[in-house]
Amino acid sequence: MKSDIEIARETPLKKVKDVAESIGIPRDEVHNYGPFMAKIPLQLIDSEQVNKSNLILVTAITPTKAGVGKTTTSIGLSLGLNKIGKKAIVALREPSLGPVFGMKGGAAGGGRAQVLPMENINLHFTGDFHAVTTAHNTISALLDNYIYRVQGSGKQLKEVLWKRVLDVNDRSLRHIVTGLNGSANGIPQESGFDITAASELMAILCLAENESDLRRRIENILLGYTMDGNPFTVKDLGVAGAITVLMKDAIHPNLVQTTENTxxxxxxxxxxxxxxxCNSVLATKMAMTYGDYVVTEAGFGADLGAEKFFNIKCRKSGIRAKLTVIVVTSQGLKMHGGIPETRIKEPDREGLISGLQNLEKHLDNLAMFGQTVVVAFNKYDFDREEEIDLVRQYCNRKGVRFAVNEAFYKGGEGAVELAEMVVDAIENEPSHELKFTYDDEDTIDKKIEKIAVNIYGARDVVFGEKAMKILKKIEGTDLEKMPVCIAKTQFSFSADPKAYGVAKNFRFKINDIIINQGAEFIVALAGEMVRMPGLPADPQAKRIDIVNGQIEGLS
Structure with a gap:
């Protein structure tokens, strides 16, 4: 089969105004970024239409380095739904340049189930990531300037929490010292960089309901504490308007098209x-305004993306999924069944059956959220019918719908079975009322414990000294009512990335707590998780090039 980039280049693209018009968006409301990408004004969101739309969440079993194909399945399902006559739209996240030039080489789907133009989407796109990076670092610069100007006045800060961000995987920037080489260069202090995808401004962009809500959230960002222990925010810095200006275009959803021009x-x-x-609330609601069926995804396995989709995105936005699709592959199941990565393409009945325990744990978790589930088997060319049948029979015994997805090879036609299964489930057995893992009134440590014990399967939770210090600051304040966002490895239910399958009877350690007061959730860092990734031994950047005006190495 041809490469992703070859398929993308061979696909005749429609002008983005035509794509917009095909779903009912007026042409004069389309703000072009070239002929094939556009911003759509958030004012077009219609709450009444949103409530009529059928939202479908796509998640996955615990990922492995072999990949699962969740984005490809999400796009493929939207293609399949359109193929059977439904008005379907897909709503996804934007790729980060860090993984694109590090591990992935791209994140716009694959094969005949991609979003296009994939080179633009994978690279600078419409500039949203750059806007977040610039806005975040502008706060950093303005905060450092404040600290420099108030030294000796009694207005200085006792503790600074705000770091910098960059959309590059760079482990050397995790911990730095700024302000060196003389007083003219600022006040020496410890700092560091997170990747832009971890910026609180990125979370704010994805959770804001409108421009005024964006500004309100920016004002509330906690930057540090004053000498007398009071919180110091962007509002105290007096620059919320300037930061909102830097993000005024980024807040509007981006419209592109699939390999089948939907x-x-x-x-x-x-x-x-x-x-x-999760992708932005605004993009999801925009898609639900114009689509009868909307497919969206949440990152990594259901213990991460889906849990946060329900407990954070749904809780804060009021949207609800009618159905959840969980993606499995034979490779992923075998790795969770203890089969070495070098042998996962080979037949291994026992390894596959053992790996089904990972799927079972995710299914049980999704049932706790009240979700009706369809299992989508993402088929590769080496997959054997007898192994697919093993997974199908398992799902039948569990009373869970099962479908094979071949959208990678066949586009929408390859996802018809999955699309028909999804529509049947929504019409006859939609998800029940959403049940959250914890209550707003629970303390932060109790919320973390409920996720770790009930979703991950931990025995208990242990808080490190640094985490305990922050919990004491939160105790008794309005911050306690916020949801929690646990940062942990994607490769395991536990905080140990090597604990494949279903980790059991483990202690879950929280080393640090980060207060995202503007985004309105609390981040808990588990295990050795860091918010600035490093590059692998063989970065994808070595294969990315431009030859005769054509980009190579993206996939």
């Missing part, structure tokens, strides 16, 4: 292992 909204890009892992 509409796709791609907007916002928080990671699910270090942030909340």
């Amino acid at each position: 509409a796709a909204f791609v907007h916002g890009g928080p990671f699910a292992n270090i942030a909340h892992g």
